[in-house]
Amino acid sequence: MEIELRPLDTKQHILDEAGFAYNFDRRVYFNRKTKKIFSVAFLEDRSDEEIKRLIQGATDDEEWKFYFTSEPPESVRRAVEASIG
Amino acid sequence: MGEVERTVEDRLRQEYFILLPEIRRVADRLEAEIKYHIRLISARLRRHERLAVRCRVKSCESALEKLRAHQEGAAFDESRPEIYTLTGLNDLAGVRVHAFPRGRLADIDTKLRKVFPSWTADPVEDDGDVLACKYYGKCRTSDRVKGEYQVVSMLTGLFWEVEHSAIYKPDIELRGIDQNFGMRERTRDVAKALRAFEEYFEGLTRQG
Numbered sequence: 001m002e003i004e005l006r007p008l009d010t011k012q013h014i015l016d017e018a019g020f021a022y023n024f025d026r027r028v029y030f031n032r033k034t035k036k037i038f039s040v041a042f043l044e045d046r047s048d049e050e051i052k053r054l055i056q057g058a059t060d061d062e063e064w065k066f067y068f069t070s071e072p073p074e075s076v077r078r079a080v081e082a083s084i085g
Numbered sequence: 086m087g088e089v090e091r092t093v094e095d096r097l098r099q100e101y102f103i104l105l106p107e108i109r110r111v112a113d114r115l116e117a118e119i120k121y122h123i124r125l126i127s128a129r130l131r132r133h134e135r136l137a138v139r140c141r142v143k144s145c146e147s148a149l150e151k152l153r154a155h156q157e158g159a160a161f162d163e164s165r166p167e168i169y170t171l172t173g174l175n176d177l178a179g180v181r182v183h184a185f186p187r188g189r190l191a192d193i194d195t196k197l198r199k200v201f202p203s204w205t206a207d208p209v210e211d212d213g214d215v216l217a218c219k220y221y222g223k224c225r226t227s228d229r230v231k232g233e234y235q236v237v238s239m240l241t242g243l244f245w246e247v248e249h250s251a252i253y254k255p256d257i258e259l260r261g262i263d264q265n266f267g268m269r270e271r272t273r274d275v276a277k278a279l280r281a282f283e284e285y286f287e288g289l290t291r292q293g
Contacts, residue, residue, distance in 0.1 A: 006270055006273075008266040008267070008269050008270045008273075009266065009267060009270045011266045012265070012266035012267040012270070015266070022265045023261070024258055024259055024260065024261040024262045024265075025159060025258060025260075025261055026158050026159045026160065026261065027154065027158070027159050027261040027264045028158060028159075039157045039158060040264045040266075041157050042157075043266075066158075068157045068158065069157060070157070072157065072158055073162040073164060073165070074164070075160070075161070075162055075163040075164055076156070076157075076158045076160040076161075076162055077158075079158065079160035080158045080160060
């Protein structure tokens with residue numbers, strides 16, 4: 001029997017499966033391999049399908065790609081990147 | 086010699102200590118008013134019922150942390166320090182009214198709503214359930230500092246205290262853990278379990 005996941009568990013599962021970790025200090029999910037960072041606020045606003053699509057989308061893998069509800073200022077990008085290491 | 090550049094946090098700490106006397110006045114006033122207005126409800130409690138009023142002044146670091154957590158990425162934009170102010174926080178001075186069982190919450194909420202009719206409702210909701218009635222606004226004691234009061238089931242309120250004070254606050258690195266989606270579902274489970282406990286308890290005591 002398949003257990004139906006609740007909405008937040010579904011999002012968590014999608015992120016776990018894609019290799020994303022959660023950073024407590026910055027409240028973001030990140031993946032060092034694909035260099036993607038999602039804010040909690042951004043993920044809350046998006047459907048599961050859209051999140052999957054964004055996770056799978058290609059990046060140039062050089063710089064971190066931020067998925068925030070608005071473009072983060074440079075000092076915020078630096079602070080988040082420093083926390084992630 | 087050039088002036089040392091101050092961070093957003095430095096500026097906010099200075100603001101906090103300028104505001105602190107007002108925050109204390111708002112907290113004292115709010116606590117006194119709430120205790121006065123619910124005294125008759127307190128006097129009528131049955132032997133197993135509980136009502137407690139807890140007042141707190143938000144600490145400097147908690148205030149900064151809350152404002153920081155409101156920013157996406159939980160970081161301040163250092164190029165625009167002027168956009169941040171602690172007066173934007175609704176709960177620098179806060180009072181929480183705990184009641185057990187939850188059937189008492191409506192009486193207290195109705196009473197206090199008449200005392201603070203202009204305050205803005207900001208209920209704590211989760212998955213369609215109202216976990217706490219929460220309001221914020223200004224007292225006569227300050228035109229800058231907002232106060233907040235909550236009316237919440239004692240079991241839920243005490244769980245929040247344990248969750249925040251015992252688990253998150255001692256270790257600053259854990260503070261954002263409550264925003265993790267998996268943790269939020271587990272917290273939701275606790276809230277539902279506590280609610281079920283109280284509703285069943287109330288049902289039995291009404292029969293008895």
